[in-house]
Amino acid sequence: MIALGLAVAAMLLQPPRPGGLTNPAPMMLETPNTRMIEKGDQSNIDEARRVLVRTDAEWTTLWKQHHPDKPRPAVDFSKEMIVGVFMGSRPNAGFSTTIISATVANGALIVRYAEKVPAPGTMSAQILTFPYHLVAIPKAPVTDVKFEKDK
Secondary structure (H helix, E strand, O other): OHHHHHHHHHHHHOOOOOOOOOOOOOOEEOOOOOOEEEEEEOOOOOEEEEEEEOOOHHHHHHHHHHOOOOOOOOOOOOEEEEEEOOOOOOOOOOEEEEEEEEEEEOOOOEEEEEEEOOOOOOOOOOEEEEEEEEEEOOOOOOEEEEEEEOO
């Protein structure tokens, strides 16, 4: 867990990429207005999916698919939106996904995320996993959402 935290911190400290957005008013995970809803490797969503949830009805539908037997976390959709990344079914332990940042620019929400896969030859538990990460971000008047996977 510490290594994952250090990896995320290292990614956040990287300089902007050439050709990137200028002054994008970042909303990074460390800001007080952003909060983690849930992260783990056991979701009932078995296909890869990236989502932006803007309403209580959408949240109810997603949560019923994700964890139908678990109470749904409260979200005030007048102030927040949910961003989620689901990796889908994976053949063993060692896979994970992390939302790195959410940035609003020119009416678009750009969500950067990373996926970790076990290195070849790595020993890992032989159990199906379904890695995911759900984050609440401040509500923004966006008309488009783009998910960018870090390489």
